[in-house]
Amino acid sequence: MTHSPGQVGAPRAEAQRRREPAGVTLRHVAAAAGVSVATASRAFSRPEKFDPSTRARILRLADELRYVPHRAAQALITGRTMSLGLVVPDLTNPFFPGVIKGAQARARERGLSLLIADTDEDPGAELALVGQLAQRTDAVVLCSSRMPDDDLDRAARLCPVVLVNREHPGVPAVTFDSDAGVREAAVHLRALGHRRVGYVGGPAHSFSDAARAAGLHAEFPAHGLEVVLLGNHDPSFEGGRRAADVVLSSDVTAVMVHNDVMALGLVGRLLDYGLDIPRELSVIGWDDIEFAGMFTPGLTTVRMPREDAGRAAVGYLEAALGGRTSEPPRLETHLVFRQTTARAHERRPG
Amino acid sequence: MTHSPGQVGAPRAEAQRRREPAGVTLRHVAAAAGVSVATASRAFSRPEKFDPSTRARILRLADELRYVPHRAAQALITGRTMSLGLVVPDLTNPFFPGVIKGAQARARERGLSLLIADTDEDPGAELALVGQLAQRTDAVVLCSSRMPDDDLDRAARLCPVVLVNREHPGVPAVTFDSDAGVREAAVHLRALGHRRVGYVGGPAHSFSDAARAAGLHAEFPAHGLEVVLLGNHDPSFEGGRRAADVVLSSDVTAVMVHNDVMALGLVGRLLDYGLDIPRELSVIGWDDIEFAGMFTPGLTTVRMPREDAGRAAVGYLEAALGGRTSEPPRLETHLVFRQTTARAHERRPG
């Protein structure tokens, strides 16, 4: 209104004041096609009810001009950033890159991007982090969070949230169904003649540790196996090594371990002690990280389909943002047989 | 102009048409403070030349109202998204989470976010990926890219780019200086009595493989060591295992391996063969991934400070975007001594 409106040509010169090459905008393609910006926009968003030839021409021109929509502008007007956040406690824990990979693949298929945040194992920082992410993303997936319950409530109010490997009332969650895996482990150990099986636990207040222990207590007795709790330990290689003494001084012939990294630490230390694994002690881990099969002896373990979990989590959020309601899945786990389990034998007294 | 302009109160009702709770905007805090939106905005961006009391009042109110700036709106007007992209070939390769972690930490300190993209080991897809990232980020770091040279040129024209662990004329790069690490390895092996040392290579056209081989050729002869090339192999555990036969049928007493994962595969297979490591063969890996110290025997290896690399890469980009020019660093590597190296012995003929 203030300036001659007929000129639909190049963006006005003064726009170049600050700002790099500027890129081609909808205005350019509209001008090139001899239509208004509105029409150009609709050529993308409203394929239906549109003159096919006009539409085709616009799209072709957009392509030739290498037009790419400006995400920030879209985000501003639509209120959707088209990106998701993903929070993990520790990237160097081999469990998480798997779920990230899955999440990322699904996100890419859908034209979404993924912001990864690592909390450095600090549950207290997670809420703040979700707050930051909420500004830049439409929703976030919280992975194996050890966030306190009320922080979790607050986070869920901040923006749409989906949990992975944790449950909390009122918050959707992609979970792992330990049952099948644990049952297979029970059958396996029982068949090998074991009767008393230890459980080397992870962090005391971790949700997944509680879930795993519960699975054991639910399934093992039904198969004639006694479960012996062997304490809570740091979920690290060192934590596994340190658990060796407890295991050694118990009278179990087999142990389940909270995760693979710990299990590998435990096995390593026990081998150092001169123990013959699996002859004197069978060990079963949890997760099936890549390295589980690379160690000697290869670790028997309960596989968690973590890429599937990542995919499912973003799939759920994408549906939820689109207004479609869906139920996040509960994923099956299974036992992977390798070399750390064998027939039960008496162990010579420690 | 079309509607009564006096009303500076809440955003106009019709704005609520579509759009969730809407959040509090600069307009809210401006209204609360009794100033214009422009002043409120400047309270943040122009601390200097500002009436201190007004500024303090505005900031306090902003805080009370829980105002958080709308990133998309800022991005639209400033042309800066305040986020960076990071492209890696494979997240599940333990090398990369390390650099991501470093990058992420530095980015967070600076209020930047990081978009991670995994190319699934497909160098052909990388350029397209950078294109996508360029829309949503201000710059991208390309990590150990195997992208062809001209793709790399194109990518660098798309948006500011920094390379990690790769070099290319005209593109800034955070690199690893193999020299110190390789020299230490040479001294170490020589002291242990080795004379002929094999090199188990990675992918044929990989930049880092060329760099590593070059380092060997530059340093080893100077220390009286002969280098024997033992071919190119897949940079995976399996690749390392498959290299075992070549190693066994050569007459070297020690090998350097392109990376730790391969080295671990190689060692595992050789142990399967009944070889006594390190007595019959010394093995040195490259990277110092977490698991290198967890295997038995612990892998002697050349450490790459990968978190530092991540930090340096985003540090460089941040400076570059801020107009400050800097030189991306060349990071020192060092040998980490563990159990796969020992005095040279004749090996009984294969």
Add this chain to the structure above:
DNA sequence: CGACCTTGTGCACACGATTGCATGCCGGGT
């Protein structure tokens, strides 16, 4: 005492895309 500078603040436009409403055109029915 007036001209000029400094300092603090507001007006208005811009960024690039989306979208409700209006408009113009064309054809068919009464």
Add this chain to the structure above:
DNA sequence: ACCCGGCATGCAATCGTGTGCACAAGGTCG
């Protein structure tokens, strides 16, 4: 011949923030 409906398209407002320029108030100096 006129009106109405459908269809394709344009107008203009809008999202939330940043910033050049104008302008007012107060102070200083000649």
